[in-house]
Amino acid sequence: MELFSEMFSYAFIVRALVVGILVSLCASLLGVSLVLKRYSMIGDGLSHVGFGSLAAASAFHIAPLAVSVPVTVIAAFVLLRVSENSKIKGDAGIALISASFMAIGVIIISLTSGMNVDVCNYMFGSILAMSKSDVVLSVILSLSVLSLFVVFYNKIFAVTFDESFACATGIKTSAYNAIVAILTAITITLGMRIMGALLISSLIIFPTLSSMRILKTFKGVIIGSASISLICFFAGISMSYVYSTPAGASIVIVNMIVFLLFSTINFLMSKRKFIAKLCVFALLFLFTSNVFAQPQRQKKIIELKDKFFIAQISDIYLNTKSYLGKIIKYQGIFKEEIDENGKADAHYVVRYGPGCCGNDMTVGFEVIYNGQYPKNNDWVEIQGHLKESEKDGFPTLCLKLLSIEILEKRGKEQVTN
Amino acid sequence: MNGFIKFQNVSFEYNSVKVVENLTFEICRGDYFCIFGENGSGKSTVIKGLLKLKQTFEGQITFSDDFKRNEIGYVPQIAGQLQKDFPASVFEIVMSGFLNKRKLFYSKNDKTVANENLKILKAQNLKNKPFNELSSGQKQRIILARALCAAEKTLVLDEPTTGLDPSATSDLYQCLKFLNKEKKLTIIMISHDINRVLQDADKILHLQKKQLFFGSAKDYFNSQTAKVFNFYNKEANYGTI
Numbered sequence: 001m002e003l004f005s006e007m008f009s010y011a012f013i014v015r016a017l018v019v020g021i022l023v024s025l026c027a028s029l030l031g032v033s034l035v036l037k038r039y040s041m042i043g044d045g046l047s048h049v050g051f052g053s054l055a056a057a058s059a060f061h062i063a064p065l066a067v068s069v070p071v072t073v074i075a076a077f078v079l080l081r082v083s084e085n086s087k088i089k090g091d092a093g094i095a096l097i098s099a100s101f102m103a104i105g106v107i108i109i110s111l112t113s114g115m116n117v118d119v120c121n122y123m124f125g126s127i128l129a130m131s132k133s134d135v136v137l138s139v140i141l142s143l144s145v146l147s148l149f150v151v152f153y154n155k156i157f158a159v160t161f162d163e164s165f166a167c168a169t170g171i172k173t174s175a176y177n178a179i180v181a182i183l184t185a186i187t188i189t190l191g192m193r194i195m196g197a198l199l200i201s202s203l204i205i206f207p208t209l210s211s212m213r214i215l216k217t218f219k220g221v222i223i224g225s226a227s228i229s230l231i232c233f234f235a236g237i238s239m240s241y242v243y244s245t246p247a248g249a250s251i252v253i254v255n256m257i258v259f260l261l262f263s264t265i266n267f268l269m270s271k272r273k274f275i276a277k278l279c280v281f282a283l284l285f286l287f288t289s290n291v292f293a294q295p296q297r298q299k300k301i302i303e304l305k306d307k308f309f310i311a312q313i314s315d316i317y318l319n320t321k322s323y324l325g326k327i328i329k330y331q332g333i334f335k336e337e338i339d340e341n342g343k344a345d346a347h348y349v350v351r352y353g354p355g356c357c358g359n360d361m362t363v364g365f366e367v368i369y370n371g372q373y374p375k376n377n378d379w380v381e382i383q384g385h386l387k388e389s390e391k392d393g394f395p396t397l398c399l400k401l402l403s404i405e406i407l408e409k410r411g412k413e414q415v416t417n
Numbered sequence: 418m419n420g421f422i423k424f425q426n427v428s429f430e431y432n433s434v435k436v437v438e439n440l441t442f443e444i445c446r447g448d449y450f451c452i453f454g455e456n457g458s459g460k461s462t463v464i465k466g467l468l469k470l471k472q473t474f475e476g477q478i479t480f481s482d483d484f485k486r487n488e489i490g491y492v493p494q495i496a497g498q499l500q501k502d503f504p505a506s507v508f509e510i511v512m513s514g515f516l517n518k519r520k521l522f523y524s525k526n527d528k529t530v531a532n533e534n535l536k537i538l539k540a541q542n543l544k545n546k547p548f549n550e551l552s553s554g555q556k557q558r559i560i561l562a563r564a565l566c567a568a569e570k571t572l573v574l575d576e577p578t579t580g581l582d583p584s585a586t587s588d589l590y591q592c593l594k595f596l597n598k599e600k601k602l603t604i605i606m607i608s609h610d611i612n613r614v615l616q617d618a619d620k621i622l623h624l625q626k627k628q629l630f631f632g633s634a635k636d637y638f639n640s641q642t643a644k645v646f647n648f649y650n651k652e653a654n655y656g657t658i
């Protein structure tokens with residue numbers, strides 16, 4: 001429980017949780033329909049299309065979701081057509097499209113910004129890549145996915161179970177296929193930010209397969225898959241937090257463990273389905289009650305710790321508005337910048353980040369203090385208000401210090417996340 | 418009675434090979450319409466064309482205005498092989514028959530009707546079982562129950578007695594007769610059970626790549642087609658004795 005309250009004190013983790021919960025709910029619901037119709041590969045194909053369009057959007061500095069959502073929706077239609085058309089081999093068609101978009105994405109990236117942290121984020125996912133407006137959009141989209149799914153639940157069942165019966169008896173099957181395709185496309189683009197293009201399709205496939213191990217009714221599988229997805233998401237994010245592993249991969253690993261666990265349960269207790277069901281719901285209940293019992297404390301002072309040092313600072317740059325004027329407290333190395341006249345013209349408190357191509361990156365803020373500055377390279381703890389300032393004509397951020405304290409014992413100078 | 422469904426010079430193809438051609442017949446409202454023919458003669462194809470699951474190659478199928486797609490119940494051939502590992506309970510599947518009524522959620526009445534249909538097919542004890550754990554004959558009953566839920570005006574059945582035991586088979590024919598005579602449902606059925614079907618059916622279509630016979634059941638009984646076909650059947654029977 002300590003762990004959760006600590007996790008919830010990071011604004012960017014809370015944001016990732018909100019989006020992640022909604023997206024994994026959507027993915028698991030749609031996943032049931034996709035897996036049962038043998039369309040699992042469409043998810044994978046769409047994520048590659050999403051990657052290509054995100055790369056293009058960021059190359060041309062357009063809001064990433066505004067480009068990738070429509071592109072992926074169109075791709076979803078095409079993929080659906082391709083896999084319905086028995087003349088072209090469906091799976092080959094999907095592989096074709098997904099590889100093409102991946103290649104387009106990689107080419108665009110290498111021509112514009114080069115392989116950088118952003119690309120890495122799109123490939124493998126990151127919980128840090130979200131600004132507030134992204135979050136709002138994600139929440140709206142995933143809520144509409146959820147409500148559409150609930151409204152059309154019965155029809156989706158009919159079309160998934162026996163499309164030719166549904167079609168013969170006057171249900172507009174192509175319309176429902178289209179709805180599922182659109183919802184899938186939206187869900188995948190939203191989830192890609194956290195999970196990464198390479199891993200998002202697992203969010204669609206794993207929960208369904210796991211819950212199909214022990215549940216035998218459609219409604220049961222749907223509910224089970226949604227619960228499993230939520231639990232795995234929480235567990236994965238917590239694991240990522242504790243062991244500093246990438247979020248997407250951690251979530252997939254948890255999903256895999258659950259899948260193996262359920263396969264074993266299915267194997268051992270094939271005659272006692274009731275107990276297995278009970279286990280699932282007990283787990284779910286325990287988990288949610290714990291999470292919601294956490295009071296969400298609003299801290300006055302935002303302290304940057306060793307863990308997520310870089311992540312939180314990049315979040316401050318990304319979502320400056322919600323941090324401006326707040327007191328920020330952290331430890332780091334005091335640095336003086338000397339101008340050509342030998343006079344100190346700026347001061348920083350930083351730590352060393354992961355080097356890129358031999359250059360060590362420093363992470364921190366410029367500091368402004370009315371009192372006596374410490375010596376260059378001292379280990380200090382500072383507290384100060386976040387302010388916007390200007391440097392060489394560019395807007396940037398700095399800390400107006402309230403206090404600066406030199407510490408004997410030096411902390412972790414090198415940070416990795 | 419004017420034509421409910423009219424075929425005019427219709428033919429169907431697979432991979433640009435014609436499998437049935439020159440079909441001209443009509444099905445009237447309230448008909449008990451039966452299609453005969455040996456394996457591969459194109460019976461299922463005709464039914465699929467009628468249900469718009471398969472496009473015509475030549476010719477036209479016309480429907481009268483009061484023929485509404487969402488009033489059809491359909492039993493596909495070999496329903497027992499449907500979706501091998503699909504997680505769904507029997508009741509969920511039977512209820513899905515109601516979904517063609519332009520609505521999103523089920524009503525209480527739907528549940529009662531579904532239960533009644535299960536009872537007609539003597540399958541009410543299977544209600545809460547997982548569908549994929551049933552035997553093929555049991556599955557066939559469930560698919561029939563679903564079709565009964567969907568059928569308001571028309572019931573289309575493709576060899577519905579496949580896998581049913583003798584008593585279930587005779588119950589089914591009894592039920593079809595009741596639906597046709599009392600509830601005025603149009604019934605369109607493919608069957609190999611010629612002798613039994615001829616007792617109830619009004620009209621017969623006999624296919625053999627093309628239309629060998631179309632007319633009333635009575636005429637069919639005396640026709641050359643029936644004699645030839647039954648002759649073959651008898652020969653087959655002698656072979657096995």
Ligand SMILES: Nc1ncnc2c1ncn2[C@@H]1O[C@H](COP(=O)(O)OP(=O)(O)OP(=O)(O)O)[C@@H](O)[C@H]1O
Binds near residue numbers: 436458460461463494
């Ligand atoms: N999907 C398909 N692709 C290619 N040819 C097909 C296909 N389905 C059926 N055919 C061909 O069309 C012809 C008619 O098939 P159909 O299924 O209509 O026969 P049927 O009369 O229903 O036979 P059965 O009594 O075995 O059910 C057959 O010769 C078959 O080879």
Ligand SMILES: [Mg+2]
Binds near residue numbers: 461462494575
């Ligand atoms: Mg057939």
